[in-house]
Amino acid sequence: MNRESVVAKKKFGQNFLKDQSVLRQIVEAMPKNDNKIVEIGPGLGDLTKFLVDVKSVEAFEVDTDLCKLLQSTFKEEIATKRLHINCGDVLEAWQSELVSEPYDLVANLPYYIATNIILKALADPMCKNILVMVQLEVAEKFCASSGEKVFGSLGVIAQSVGTAQIVVKVPPTAFDPQPKVDSAVFLIQKKRDRNDKEFEDMLRVAFSQPRKTLVKNLSSKYDKKLLQEALEELELALTIRPHQVNTNDYHQLYKLTRSLDG
Ligand code: SAM
Numbered sequence: 150m151n152r153e154s155v156v157a158k159k160k161f162g163q164n165f166l167k168d169q170s171v172l173r174q175i176v177e178a179m180p181k182n183d184n185k186i187v188e189i190g191p192g193l194g195d196l197t198k199f200l201v202d203v204k205s206v207e208a209f210e211v212d213t214d215l216c217k218l219l220q221s222t223f224k225e226e227i228a229t230k231r232l233h234i235n236c237g238d239v240l241e242a243w244q245s246e247l248v249s250e251p252y253d254l255v256a257n258l259p260y261y262i263a264t265n266i267i268l269k270a271l272a273d274p275m276c277k278n279i280l281v282m283v284q285l286e287v288a289e290k291f292c293a294s295s296g297e298k299v300f301g302s303l304g305v306i307a308q309s310v311g312t313a314q315i316v317v318k319v320p321p322t323a324f325d326p327q328p329k330v331d332s333a334v335f336l337i338q339k340k341r342d343r344n345d346k347e348f349e350d351m352l353r354v355a356f357s358q359p360r361k362t363l364v365k366n367l368s369s370k371y372d373k374k375l376l377q378e379a380l381e382e383l384e385l386a387l388t389i390r391p392h393q394v395n396t397n398d399y400h401q402l403y404k405l406t407r408s409l410d411g
Contacts, residue, residue: 150218152193157326161212162259165192166282168323172199175255175334178316179203180278185252187276189239189266190259191215194222200255201231207248208232209239239266248275257282260328264303267291271310272343279337280316288315288333295395301359302352308396309348311340348403355399356391363391371406379405 157163166172176199179186184204191197191208192215200206201223210216216236226232235242240262254270263283270276286299292313293304307313316334321327343349354370355363364387367376377387383401385394394402 150214152218152222155193155215155218158212162190162261163192163212164257164260164324164326164328166195166257166319166323167325168319171317171319171323171334172196174317175257175280175282176200176203178280178334178336179255180253180280180336180338182253182277183251184277185248185250187248187252187254187256189254189256191219191234192257194219196255196257197223197232201226205230206232207235207252209235209237209242209247211236211238240269243269243273246275247273251275251277253278253280255280260284260287260330263287267337268306268343271306271337271339274342277339279339280334282319282332282334284328285318285331285333288335291337292335296393298392300392301356302349305352305396305399306343306349307337309344309400310342311338313337347407348400351403351406352399355394359391361390362387363389363394366391367406376406 172195175196186200186204186206188197188200188206188208191210197206197208210219213236216234219234223232252275254276258266258281260283264287267279270279289299290301290303291307292315293300314336316336319332319334355366357366364376364380379402380387383398385398
């Protein structure tokens with residue numbers, strides 16, 4: 150099999166990035182450090198080629214046909230240990246430790262599992278930075294600030310672990326085959342690992358009906374009167390909507406609701 154005979158498999162979210170200038174922008178946006186790189190879904194290896202020039206890469210590819218192709222394309226890099234390719238589903242590999250040393254995740258992710266992968270990377274203490282291409286809508290959710298309509302639990306989670314910013318927006322024409330949606334590369338620089346599960350449970354309830362008030366949503370979980378007292382203590386209006394509350398106030402609210410739990 151050679152790269153010309155590859156037919157993209159929809160079930161694996163295969164949209165190969167062809168635009169050389171976007172590939173270069175991804176490499177230029179990589180944080181400067183000594184961390185290893187983890188690439189999820191190297192595909193035909195176009196991004197991998199750039200990455201192995203800069204750092205050593207641990208790659209995870211689920212498609213066995215592409216795995217074989219990568220193994221023959223990168224014989225030299227594999228022999229010199231610049232590149233190690235794991236053939237299989239990255240989510241299965243991640244049931245235990247993915248990599249045993251500090252790493253940055255750099256990838257054009259398969260969109261059908263992109264959010265799941267990013268949340269796992271945010272929780273992984275070995276992962277230090279995340280630079281990934283995803284659907285534009287998903288990137289905007291992770292990079293949103295309080296007050297913006299799209300600010301939700303993903304934005305709170307990203308801001309709680311570090312900083313998140315869009316690097317470049319990418320049109321469908323940059324790929325082959327072209328996806329139906331716009332894409333974006335974004336960077337999360339982690340300062341700490343993801344929050345505890347109970348905090349995120351509270352966020353899920355807080356944003357369950359984005360157009361309703363925060364009090365209305367959270368009163369399905371907490372006593373309404375005590376909740377109102379907590380909001381008053383934080384000087385938040387009782388009519389405030391979930392996207393208008395900032396990340397710091399969500400953490401304060403969480404502390405207060407824990408004391409409400411008794
Ligand atoms: N990196 C290549 C590029 O930029 O052209 C390919 C990106 S393509 C959007 C996503 C890649 O992820 C495909 O190669 C696909 O086979 C792979 N993939 C999909 N699901 C996967 C999984 N569960 N584990 C590992 N790789 C996966």
